Amino acid sequence: MNVIRAVIVDDEELARQVVHEMLLPHPEVEVVAECANGFDAVKAVAELSPDLLFLDVQMPKLDGFEVLELIGPDIAVVFTTAYDQYALRAFEVHAVDYLLKPFDATRFDAALERAKERLGTKMPPPSELAAAARAPLQYLERIVVRDGPKVDIIPCERLDYAEAQDDYVLLRSQGKNYLKQETISNLETSLDPAKFVRIHRSYIVNLERIAKIEPYTKDSRVAVLGDGMKLPVSRSGYTRLKELLGEG
């Protein structure tokens, strides 16, 4: 019998205790770590590469969705939450396993069974799941990025621009570059459209950073940022810019 290595993540000790207790009749599952916050969870996953994660949604520092974004979709996750109507909808839509607190052994066992069946398969794209769990018309407040064991948090107002690079986006903030595995279109839908605009197939820019728009070739332009950086502006990007800036 293969041992399933599990990590329990919850900021409340009593809540971790419940998962522990419910795992007692399942000797095939071994708890390799318990984490009280998102940072510890990301670290534990990187160091121990477990098979299964019991992940609380509301936690200090990083919430459950941000943890999922940082660890990637390769680990089976069972979310636990007390109440969050949007998160629940997201779980339903994306067929993610979840447990509503408080839960009993019957429900726990059923969730564990499903999770076992999913071991080795991929979770839905984390950023899509996180986007679905946000309340309507609520946009991303910050972006979490992992570089090895290090986690960086970029508040959206400090993001200068984002550039598509294959499966990644390059994020520029306060003179530093960060790489995050996400598509630029996905990022675009998560950001507040009143503050960020897709000026090009490969670029999203923070409106506040634009110093001026200069003509480049006959029907293309460049956006010059406050720090002198120049970003290409496509024709449709220019139309979007004009709409946002309210110019005729």
Added chain:
Amino acid sequence: MHPILADPRRLALYLAAWIPLVLLLAGVLASTGDFTWIQAGELMVPLAGVYAFVCLSAWYLCRFLPLRTSAIFYLLVTVNAAAAVSSAIWAGAIGWAMAIGFGLEPQYLRQRPILFGAGVLLFDLAAAFHYALAAFETSRQAQARAMQASILAREAELRALKAQIDPHFLFNSLHSISALTASDPAKAREMCVLLSDFLRSSLRMGDRERIPLGEELALARSFLAIQQIRFGSRLRLEEDVSDGATVCLVPPLLLQPLVENAVTHGVATRVDGASIRIEISRTGERVAIRVENTFDKDARRGRGGLGMANVRKRLEVCYGDAASMEVRETGDRFRVDVQFPAEATSVAALAPPAQRGEVQGDEGRDIQ
């Protein structure tokens, strides 16, 4: 803005009220024998038309000498002086000019005292009318304000009650109880009782307009006792409460939302938890409540703020400008200061908590 001039319908009514007065005055002039009915009409219709508008100026007397705050003698003298001046201008100057225009000067000069007297009376009448109108407007406004205040109070109450039973709090607490049933059954029972007490007293708060601050503090304490079990050492509590303040009356659910905010945005956002400090004091006729907590500056704000907005609104409805609420963030400290006038506890308001104590005592015995 003038209440009659501003509204064309009122102006039409006001002018219509002048028609019988004009007829009466014309009748008086005709009865002296100096004027024919036609001559009296010719003179009085335009003259009264002018005076109808002159008399509208009585409104400004109403505004500068409100009935309630002015000395009655001074008021009578001022109104009559204004009436005399208006009438002198009207009957003396305008009337004369018109009489010359109509070729009725000798007749006019003979009957001038009647005209002057009528002018004074008409102005006094107009002043009385305006005062009545002002009183009517004031009472209508007061009624509307009172109605709005009661609607707001009820709304705030409803919203506060809804916010009270925060699903996160409720389900997480139940989950903690579920955890304790296996590891520490006695503690699980304790938490069941704490949670029931809290829910029961917050449900009861809704029907009361004012409760002693001490009772509100007890509610906040039972809330914190539950959170203490959930968060353990992550929740650190300090209290500085003066007895003189706890007997004062407050609108229910004033303190509890502030404490709840301190837990959800302080303790729950920090890995190492947070300390919450509650200070309640009374200086003379003012009561001051301060709730202070440490929090994670980088934490996402997310939900919340609703409870705080509720408190602000309730203070406004209950005390108007006499209450203040100040929210301040310095570094990793978050502080809310609330101040309001002290209201002494009445005997009637003290009765319910005593009753509650008995009820709880009975239930406690049943469980054991």
